Amino acid sequence: MEKLLIEAKNLIKTYGEGEGLTYALNDVSINVYEHDFLVILGGSGSGKSTFLNMLGGIDKVEKGEIIVNGEDIVKYNDKQLTLYRRNTVGFVYQFFNLINDITVYQNVVLAPGSRDKERALALLDRVELKEKKDKFPRQLSGGQQQRVAIARALNKQSDILLCDEPTGALDDASGKAVLKLLEEIHNEGKTIVLVTHTREIAGMANRIITMKNGRVVKEEQNDNIVKAEEVVW
DSSP states (O other): OOOOEEEEEEEEEEEEEGGOOOOEEEEEEEEEEETTTEEEOOOOOOSSSHHHHHHOEEEOSEEEEEETTTTGGGGHHHHHHHHHHHOOOEEOOOOOOOTTOOHHHHHHSSSSTTHHHHHHHHHHTTTTOOOOOOGGGGOOOOHHHHHHHHHHHHHTTTEEEESSSTTSOHHHHHHHHHHHHHHHHHTOOEEEEEESSOHHHTTOOOOEEEEEEEEEEEEEEEESOOOOOGGGO
């Protein structure tokens, strides 16, 4: 059994009140292990992105615990959460979240927790965008922007990469290129938690957790892992 990195226990998150009360998460418990490629699968409103944002220290937890390295981040103050986001997790968003008025290189080198210029250039080379380092994000395709976002997340040298629908805004070819990059990163030892509504992408994971209406409805070990190049959706 791999080392337990994150233990999320009995998480609850609600919106509204009275008859309008809605559960975004309803008693959700999920573990993340070292070297996992864990996919959280579910449709819109299933709670998967809310859960990911809680792991990332972005959304507040109403009830429950998230134990990381022996500490409950639910109890962290704003300063502690900032350090957690800087040092422990990297985030890749569906719509890239790049800063449009600075260059590609600046977006990567200015990642919180890292100012390593040589590493930033090496990562841009890794995602095959070193020649675009002086371009602005708006001058790149969607797939290229997502690869910049992955380089930025990797520049933090964090333990865990959290991916929120990373192919959701991309065409098939760009999406497959991003999945191939994530596959390579995972094979090199990075722990990845990826949320998606696409069942075919879940085939890449070693563990798949399905959510619906704020609950975990299924957890499965995947013994027939599909390579990124074989994913069709």
